[in-house]
Amino acid sequence: MTARIPTLDIRRFDTDREAFVAELGAAYRQWGFAGISGHGIPQAQIDGAYEVFKAFFALPEETKKRYHVAGGGGARGYTAFGVETAKGAKHFDLKEFWHIGREIPDDSKYREVMPPNLWPTEVPGFREHGYGLYQTLDALGSKVLSALALHIGLPENYFADKTDVGNSILRPIHYPPITADDIPNVRAGAHEDINLITLLVGASAAGLEVRSQQGEWVPFTSEADTIVVNIGDMLQRLTNHVYPSTTHRVTNPPGEAARKPRYSVPFFLHPNPDFVIDVLPSTVTADNPSRYPEPITAQGYLEERLREIKLK
Template identity: 70%
Template sequence: MKKVPTLDIRRYDTDRVAFVSELGNAYREFGFCCISGHGISRELIDGAYESFQQFFALPTETKMKYNVPGSGGARGYTPYKVETAKDSKFADLKEFWHIGREISRDSTFADVMPPNIWPSEITDFQKNGYGLFEALDQLGSRVLRALALHIDLPEHFFDDKIDQGNSILRPIHYPPITDENVPNVRAGAHEDINFITLLVGASAEGLEVLTREGQWLPITTEGDAIVVNIGDMLQRLTNHVYPSTSHRVVNPQNENSRKPRYSVPYFLHPNPDVVLDPLPQTVTPDNPSRYDTSITSHEYLLQRLREIKLI
């Protein structure tokens, strides 16, 4: 049985050549890898989960105070059954919150990156939520350095392309499934839009990735491992050398389907003005350029948000 590998990112400093090779090969094969040894504290992760669970337990009318109509859910709260995977007949069985990057309000990108909203009812929500945002942002930039080296780019190639990225931390609550007639999928099969996604500590099984052979492969993590996968923007930029792989969240076929499921993905985005044309290093006779039109990451994001019914 194939398995998405778990790699210790501390080896980037002690065993770089082998680590970069193993990491790159994992992404070429699966579009996914599990990263351990990242140093993000258990206290921060647990504290953030606790704050998020407290928020989702609030009455619906309280949560709806933080819903911003017309914003595509860019910040604050998005209620149950709104987001819909592309081409899916069913809305996803989840509600979620969005935390974005704190940027100066006179930044070039202020018009497309609104200020954060924080729920006053939950004391440590802001501290825990933004603390986890920053920790995952730093880890993501380390993963991208290794991915850059694997395709013969300079180590710091991505640094100035993500430092103002429109990245999102998304605490998600999948309520317990109590109706036997609901579709068997809590979040429909989809690919992510962004550069890379870091998923910290899903509280129940359910995440599955589609292999090249067309089989759904469950992903479970051990210890401190965080699941990190490639999104469509990086797939486009690397001319599909790094594939963005379909994944879904299914209802467990046991008593866990009757329990709520929480997960907190971090969607690491490039800066809004980054042009997503295939990099010359990734265009070869065997892999000719797959794109003949240019698009910025912000234009691409808007196109995709319309497809999944968020705007």
């Protein structure tokens, strides 16, 4: 019997903090993944966002491509089908996507690396729904980081001033219907995420699989009211692998299910661009010596990884 990835009610952070933090920390140490329920995000907000995202992806190709930013590494706007390729993979992923970033003033010191958002005028409500969901998931992610900070002996608010202008991304994804049976590509090749944590809200179909520490692929299709939250490479590096960034993928469904599109909306929570990712002293022990003697800024690390996945 395959072990199940735990789902935990985040309301317990306020009512049963010590036990919740211990259970959440244990889930992430083992899996790098957990389900978060009791998050309080109204289903109507999630549904409204999905509706505008689906409306955008249904637009003609030439319309969508007007929102591609040449040379932008996919940081904002539209990235077409057949571009992103998982690190080390031979074949591109079967998806197209859009990126919404943080709204910051033009005179911000981060403007050079955090460009303004694009908003498709063809889809009424896209900005309102898209950025509304961005802000909601940003707040939920901050709460998860507070619990993880406590679990490794840091102050609850450790991440607050390190992510308040984080270069975080909301990524609505469309996986079109698969019309051929023998293609070598998959919807999303096996990969790890770049950022601190990822929050995945309301994926419309099964397909997400997580590789266990024993090397087994474990399906993780969450309940409707559960948000999947996983550790990214930046947090793995910061915590000296106490929290593993687990390999995961989105498989192609069998038979007729492959003829249906799949939509998902991950939120990639990043630190502020100038945050220095340096192994936390509290995570270095005799059994777990520091794996990263050289610190790196969040922006430097991001650019390195974007080149590896063919976005830069």
